[in-house]
Amino acid sequence: MRSSIERIRKDIERLAVFTATPGAGVTRYSFSEEDRNARAYIRREMEDAGLRPYEDGAGNLFGRRDGRTNDAPPVMVGSHFDSVPNGGAFDGDAGVSTALEIARILRDERITTERPMEFAALVEEEGARFACGLYGSRAMTGLLGEAHLDTFTDRDGGTLRTVLRDFGFAPERFTTARREPGSIAAFLELHIEQGPVLETNGIDLGLVSAIVGVSQFEAELTGRADHAGSTPMTLRKDALAAAAEVVLALQAAARREGEGTVGTVGKMRVAPGGSNIVPEIVNFTMDIRSSVESRMMRIIAEMKALMERIAMRDALGWRMDEKVLIPPVFMHPEIVDALEASARSRGYSARRMVSGAGHDAMVMARLAPVGMVFVPSRGGRSHCPEEWTEYADVAKGADIMLDAALRIAGKAE
Numbered sequence: 001m002r003s004s005i006e007r008i009r010k011d012i013e014r015l016a017v018f019t020a021t022p023g024a025g026v027t028r029y030s031f032s033e034e035d036r037n038a039r040a041y042i043r044r045e046m047e048d049a050g051l052r053p054y055e056d057g058a059g060n061l062f063g064r065r066d067g068r069t070n071d072a073p074p075v076m077v078g079s080h081f082d083s084v085p086n087g088g089a090f091d092g093d094a095g096v097s098t099a100l101e102i103a104r105i106l107r108d109e110r111i112t113t114e115r116p117m118e119f120a121a122l123v124e125e126e127g128a129r130f131a132c133g134l135y136g137s138r139a140m141t142g143l144l145g146e147a148h149l150d151t152f153t154d155r156d157g158g159t160l161r162t163v164l165r166d167f168g169f170a171p172e173r174f175t176t177a178r179r180e181p182g183s184i185a186a187f188l189e190l191h192i193e194q195g196p197v198l199e200t201n202g203i204d205l206g207l208v209s210a211i212v213g214v215s216q217f218e219a220e221l222t223g224r225a226d227h228a229g230s231t232p233m234t235l236r237k238d239a240l241a242a243a244a245e246v247v248l249a250l251q252a253a254a255r256r257e258g259e260g261t262v263g264t265v266g267k268m269r270v271a272p273g274g275s276n277i278v279p280e281i282v283n284f285t286m287d288i289r290s291s292v293e294s295r296m297m298r299i300i301a302e303m304k305a306l307m308e309r310i311a312m313r314d315a316l317g318w319r320m321d322e323k324v325l326i327p328p329v330f331m332h333p334e335i336v337d338a339l340e341a342s343a344r345s346r347g348y349s350a351r352r353m354v355s356g357a358g359h360d361a362m363v364m365a366r367l368a369p370v371g372m373v374f375v376p377s378r379g380g381r382s383h384c385p386e387e388w389t390e391y392a393d394v395a396k397g398a399d400i401m402l403d404a405a406l407r408i409a410g411k412a413e
């Protein structure tokens, strides 16, 4: 059984048409006209593959396929179908196409599984509309509730409640999207790598072993604005010079911890911001990620201690506020083994890797054992119109997802 490169190409090309920015990449916000059109396409493909489509209270779309034991927890395969502004045609859609293709193969081969299967197209993973990433999976796990209907707003001032209603969903059904831990036998997701590792090393497929933990902080150092000409160096309270020490220390700490640990200061604001004024207030972000929780926590503690030490030495004010703290999530070892065994038997090169980006699978791990396959991104590019993955590579990924899904769902004789 092999996935059809042509059918995968068709899915991805058709879905790419549903963009608010034709000629400038895929822009598909959740619950927009483009969402409605993409949804209609996916639903038609699901029906054509013999699935029973339904939507949950949060707006996620599923196609159900009966198994011999229908009250058993289903095996779920899928990804998201929303996009960032001016993104590419593969982020999310490659995984949705993979799910559709697996369903089509099961139809063509007339396979009956022991467990039922569900094929998922999740919504608002990117958080481009409500600034709420991983929305669909978070609603499924109960991490989002009733209260969020009125607190999530889009740029036009619409709340999640009004947007859902206008789109045709009943907001009072929102919390019915929630599923219980154990109600899904396994969740499998194919996604583009969004980085250069697979292409650089000439490897067909990535087998995700873990998704890194993410921590983000907003930091501030406060000194005193003085004349840059007449204030001696010894009498200054220079907040930017102090911040520079923190930036370099974060780099050094991440390098020292290793194992893919990364630390980034990506945003900084200097006030008052004059070439002849000693910097008074510096606001900056710290983004620290690692697949090893203790390494992430060690860096955070070190940065706090450093901020305090520098502030004492230079008589500065300081704060470091936690905005995000998500521990690393591990894929299920048996699923990783099954994916690896399938790749080997099919002659595809594969290697285990850690995902530096968050995905729905990391949230779904609260409900079920999860497995994730990465396919190569040309030039490592993603979240841009240039994003590209060879359709043949998506098909290889779909092949090993099919094998793993069948293994968990059980083929009925």
Ligand SMILES: [Zn+2]
Pocket: 080, 091, 092, 125, 191
């Ligand atoms: Zn994605």
